[in-house]
Amino acid sequence: MARLSMVEAIRDAMDCKMAEDERVVVFGEDVGYFGGVFRCTEGLQRKYGKQRCFDAPINESGIVAVAIGMGAYGLRPVAEIQFADYVYPGYDQIVSEAARLRFRSGGEFFAPIVIRMPCGGGIYGGQTHSQSPEALFTHVSGLKTVIPSNPYDAKGLLIAAIEDDDPVIFLEPKRLYNGPFSGHPEQPAVPWAKHPLSEVPEGRYAVPLGKAAVRREGKGVTVLCYGTMVHVAEAAAEETGVDAEIVDLRSLVPLDVDAIVASVEKTGRCVIVHEATLSSGFGAELAAQVMERCFYALEAPVERVAGWDTPYPHAEEWDYFPGPARVGRALLKAMEA
Amino acid sequence: MARLSMVEAIRDAMDCKMAEDERVVVFGEDVGYFGGVFRCTEGLQRKYGKQRCFDAPINESGIVAVAIGMGAYGLRPVAEIQFADYVYPGYDQIVSEAARLRFRSGGEFFAPIVIRMPCGGGIYGGQTHSQSPEALFTHVSGLKTVIPSNPYDAKGLLIAAIEDDDPVIFLEPKRLYNGPFSGHPEQPAVPWAKHPLSEVPEGRYAVPLGKAAVRREGKGVTVLCYGTMVHVAEAAAEETGVDAEIVDLRSLVPLDVDAIVASVEKTGRCVIVHEATLSSGFGAELAAQVMERCFYALEAPVERVAGWDTPYPHAEEWDYFPGPARVGRALLKAMEA
Amino acid sequence: MTTRLSLHVPEPTVRPGGKPDFSHVDVPEAGEAPRPPIDVPPGEIRDFAYSMIRVLDDSGEAVGDWAGELTSEQLRTGLRDMMLTRAFDARMLMSQRQGKTSFYIASLGEEAVACAHRKALAPGDMCFPTYRQQGLLIAYGWPLVDMMNSIFSNAKDRLRGRQLPGLYSAREAGFFTVSGNLGTQYPQAVGWAMASAIRGDDKIASAWIGDGSTAETDFHSALVFASVYRPPVILNIVNNQWAISSYQGIAGGESAKFAARAHGFGIASLRVDGNDYLAVYAASKWAADRARADLGPTLIEWVTYRAGAHSTSDDPSKYRPKDEQAAWPLGDPIARLKAHLIRIGAWSEERMRQMQAEVDAEVLEAAKQAEAHGTLHDGPKPSTASMFEDVYKEMPRHLREQRQQLGY
């Protein structure tokens, strides 16, 4: 099986769907001739022509809006927002339109669109190339929100998202594009090729939306995480020796409640990790649900480890980033309680 | 003391600040000559002239943007968004700009602006005149988010917001504009005049941001709520006979953690109520914090009562609205657990 | 020497109590505007944005290059469509006052724009309307009772009580689900037209926006994407002079014509007498022909006047003189078409009275049928459980749980 980086896996997913479904079109800022600032769409315009893969004006709101119109027409648009930090101008179109079309038209119109966007920090991108805005989507009824942590999932989830009839927000942790990242910037970068989950089958396969994956089994404490934090949590478990069960949620909406409940009922402890700002982050929803569903199984308060409630700073990147040290402390604290 | 409705109290706050501070300007769609679709700015243009109270183009993004520019210049703009449901086009300006100006400029520039907007349902406004988007602001570092439940607070909080040097999102539960509302649409509407909190002092006073108020003391269960839900919770406590302590948060960011902890440690039980959609709502953050801070005091899982995870429907308004019956059931459930 | 700066805040010429004054509205003679070929380069017709295409003159005659598009039979149908729309609006306003629904928005005085435009479109074309284009549905021949079911949010409402009255959806009739958010659908229409172009189809889109809403940022998105990709879309601006309480000057109409917004994008643009059924049809047809011939987008500013209140929540006497409509220089679209038909000998006062009775009866009959299926507070309703449907294609677990909590 081929070993792909996350960028290649994402490209492969689009390639695969464009080849088998004429309705799939791909566009966004710099995605056409150039192939995207992260190279995710490289070669697609050459292969499928300018009518199916093209550059868009720098107008995120318009990008989402025309995707909605195309989706309602019957196409399967995959739109790229260059950085998740730049999705806000398109937020109204996502929240007021894409998410509601089906509901308000009684099913007559809907928006089968995928909005891809690189998210997260770790590349010295400063406050406008580092954000993780997932909670701003999980609060909106009618949207699905997905975030892969490895090439295998990235391809399978993106294919599932393109095939899905609902609007899907597809967040791509940019720090994982070219290799897994355990949160140790001082260590040399590792390429994906050395990671088992870079084995990506050729052709179509789907990873269903709404199914979590247990990345590491354990009995001591459940770690709920996604994206880059899966690798950070793995490192923290390794480094602390805590017998952590690491659950990679993969899809935030719909959420795999069964997997969460099963793990927390087993361990009785829970640590939630995300890179986004703590307050009202998706970790709050997870904490609330764990409390509601597993209250009597809990032996310690649910811990949240997250980005601080500040904009993402440039130079203090590694003080902001919730790395293995902070996650490790939370694991130990949860075990002590 | 004068008895004012919430509309009058809000108007009085702006009037008062415009009179004493030349830098205060008020604008928004239909707020000038006409005085606002809910009449909150009636008479201000006549009194202070077109240069200080004026109509704005229908462009929420522009409204926020020019408010930021004015605020940076040194004015104290109070901008109205006609309905909270229409704030999303202005979301980028709020999140990427107003909230970050001070941080990114090292304090050189900041946006001392207030963005007022009617929120919540109960008026058959359908999905675009009923939303409660507070959680979309509480997740954003740099913003303050405030929501009054009565005329006294509305005036005092709005004055505090205008005097505040940070951007403040000021949510006004529109169902409370002209009277308290316990969530019983079948009962005749009650005017504010009969409610003690409609007694509003003349002139300037402030209700500080970040201080909750206990609306009803009780020993059985703590109810965390705000806006319209304060009145609904009062009705539910009355109707079920549960000895509930009702905490009106008033300000979500900054949050009065001490008041919350004090009450939950006393009662050992907690029900959170908001009108906004459940998933990733502000209730999740409250639940997570209660869990983190009061875990060992909790005798029952924290319950959340909220709007369903659907758009706000028109005809099914009262099935969507979390009324006293649903809140009452949660109170009883919390007491039983 | 320094000037003291001051903020310019546009103000309408008159306010309540004042004498209506439209002397600032330039009304060119009917028939004056030439009719360019559909492949004219947009840059060559820039002056059209500063003038106005008019066909019906004051005497009721149809004159000039844009005349002669419609038979008297078609014109009589047009008259009937407009009268039916007006009767429908009147009845629904009454229903709202009777508490049968929560809210209503009429199109009084603007009926020609939607009714005549619809006739220039083909099956499969898609309109992205605002809440004031009920005329599109009515001129299409969509069942009034279906519209009313939705207004009453009753058991037969295809939208299952979810939408505010007037926010219809009728895919079959080329009528996109109306948003309560202003402007959002304008760029969606461009996307729809782009999809048609990508697929090599022959369908066109028709986007709608009000004068006030041209200020919204979505207006810009639509023009940018239309300018870049040149898809088959008609960009309609209904300039009815007012938003809610603010007049078109607050949207920039004091400084320039809305039609001229297209020029900065190289988009062809027309400005048209929107109360002239013949002019609306002819200009719409021209734009539709251009679009279908792959000649790209056309923007059209329809100049009209909102004769009624903004909605049932509004009282226009608070911000404009009560009798302003009577002074409006472009008159009333129904009266003007009627006069034309009479002048060409294709109509009479007597037939007019008959038709009025006919449309009133048709509306009454539809209302009866619809009311039998329930009104907002009375009679059959959509099922409450349906509130959880259509949020997603398949109901996810959390919504199933919530539906159960509600007892379904």
Next chain:
Amino acid sequence: MTTRLSLHVPEPTVRPGGKPDFSHVDVPEAGEAPRPPIDVPPGEIRDFAYSMIRVLDDSGEAVGDWAGELTSEQLRTGLRDMMLTRAFDARMLMSQRQGKTSFYIASLGEEAVACAHRKALAPGDMCFPTYRQQGLLIAYGWPLVDMMNSIFSNAKDRLRGRQLPGLYSAREAGFFTVSGNLGTQYPQAVGWAMASAIRGDDKIASAWIGDGSTAETDFHSALVFASVYRPPVILNIVNNQWAISSYQGIAGGESAKFAARAHGFGIASLRVDGNDYLAVYAASKWAADRARADLGPTLIEWVTYRAGAHSTSDDPSKYRPKDEQAAWPLGDPIARLKAHLIRIGAWSEERMRQMQAEVDAEVLEAAKQAEAHGTLHDGPKPSTASMFEDVYKEMPRHLREQRQQLGY
């Protein structure tokens, strides 16, 4: 007969490997454009958007109505500003390659726009720049070392390591905190100007945006509010032909001139040779005078060419011919001003060499000083605890708690 529709996707005339071709760029003769009085009604100068104001002709002579604004002393200062900007950029590009910072954006080839514009502004005026207007700060005389401190995110960085390199803030210098989000500040500048007007002050604002970013919706907001309230603002569009990999046609520039965007708003508009220091100054002055005389906003399209990469993350040889800059018909701003100064006898090759050495030394000295305070990965840094400051005016409890958790 039906046409099969197709999506038009604009494409630059050449791609890598092709021969640079700017034959589609119309370059009018210098001196041709008249200079209207500042109170000219915007509608009377619409043709300015379709032409180009140029002062320096091919022989280096300053000609026409827009010439004669600056003394040779001022021109020499201008030359130095541009050379200093270019030297600064070169050094910072090198520093980035050396790992002293994460990222850099140069303004190579566009120096005249910012440097000359700054000279037309007065103290107290406020610029709302993009990341490519470092020339504004340099022409103002702002300390290079302060700029470098921020590029290196070092201990003396007034922005405390929070911002990407190049996103300066310098209130004193009339330089608003630069956003990483494109377009957002364009309407903020309008708001700032509105505030000045509301207060009856005499300050003006200058808003900046790139050709690619005119597509953003904030561009529209700025024009709408500027059109309605007529505040004292200059709306600059720097058309350097490219966004990142997409050329200006993807922003609508294939169908129309960006300067014409103003016409739909009744805003006065100029299109100017942005590589001509004299033209940039004269047009900026004209717009500033209008603004200060309460005559309202002016939009200016500066026609220039981004000679370097978009940023240090970019490789332009992937999407355009390597030697395109040499073919750019408006030349290089430094070379042109130098030629002019030599032609009028106010400069020489020798003095040029001296000045080059001078500015290089100045930059080197500043870099030394700045580096002594640290660079991104070496030496002194801003305090980590400061990350929690300035989120709010006063640190709220939850941030105090978080700071403690981090150990401060």
